[in-house]
Amino acid sequence: MIAFTNTVNFMKLKTPAMLLSCFLVLGSLGLIFFKGLNFGLDFTGGTVIEVGYSQSADLSQVRQTLDAAGYGDAVVQYFGSSQDIAIRIAPRDGVEQSRISNEVLSALTAATTDTVDLRRVEFVGPSVGAELKEQGGLATLAALLCILVYVAFRYEWRFALGAVAALAHDVIITVGLFSLLWLEFDLTVLAAVLAVIGYSLNDTIVVCDRIREGFRKIRDALPVEVVNESLTGTLSRTLVTSLTTILVLLVLFFQGGALIHGFATALLFGVLIGTYSSIYVASSISLMLGISREDLIPPPVEKEGEGTESLL
Structure with missing residues (x-):
């Protein structure tokens, strides 16, 4: 084991964080299926x-x-x-x-x-509202599927599953909040949910990239140590980005008026839960799936004619 100085031990709270996330996701799904959503005019007609x-x-x-x-x-x-x-x-x-x-x-x-x-x-009309509801759900699923394929191709399948799990985690809990508080769910809120996916994905990609570079640079360290060091390296960037975004959303929430109140609410909560999921959910799932240095180092490429000298 390598002792890193000034490194925050994020993964020390991995198990409590995953339990909390499971509780929030299951609770949100229960609210969505049993209580339902207060659909706005865009969906109900x-x-x-x-x-x-x-x-x-x-x-x-x-x-x-x-x-x-x-x-x-x-x-x-x-x-x-x-x-x-x-x-x-x-x-x-x-x-x-x-x-x-x-x-x-x-x-x-x-x-x-x-x-x-x-x-x-x-x-x-009611038929238009039903069509918008169906297309909105399909748009969310398509976004998650495309992200899964991209991250798996760009990084590693363990990162892809962790990233998509984090995004689904953010969407479900954000929608569950609207069900819990019985806030109106309309097209502007759906747009905010899709924006939350984009914001959370940006954070997750930064974390995945930093972890990949950490595995390549840090040798003879446990995977959990590399993840902690990588998350610590992105902490200042994550805090600055999240805080500046939250300041703008607070202005929209309090001064934007009723038309964008739901939009600001979804984004404000989504940014908070997205920052948390990028640190804990995506990284924790990748670790539980057994991510290692060997998975992230490209295999050596043999040069043409290499190894033929011994035959001469």
């Missing part, structure tokens, strides 16, 4: 109506008004401020979008003395 009041609106009163008008299944929530309200109504067969928005606006106007303005109306 329906009508979204945004209205503005001259004063603060009472959500309970708005719900009672819509219930009396025949829209008891409407989802009502504040949209940016207490004066702006977003109303989501499930698709209705044989009912035109303009009729729904007119009936809702008339009911809300008649129930209050405040001025009610119609700000925005959006409609998505």
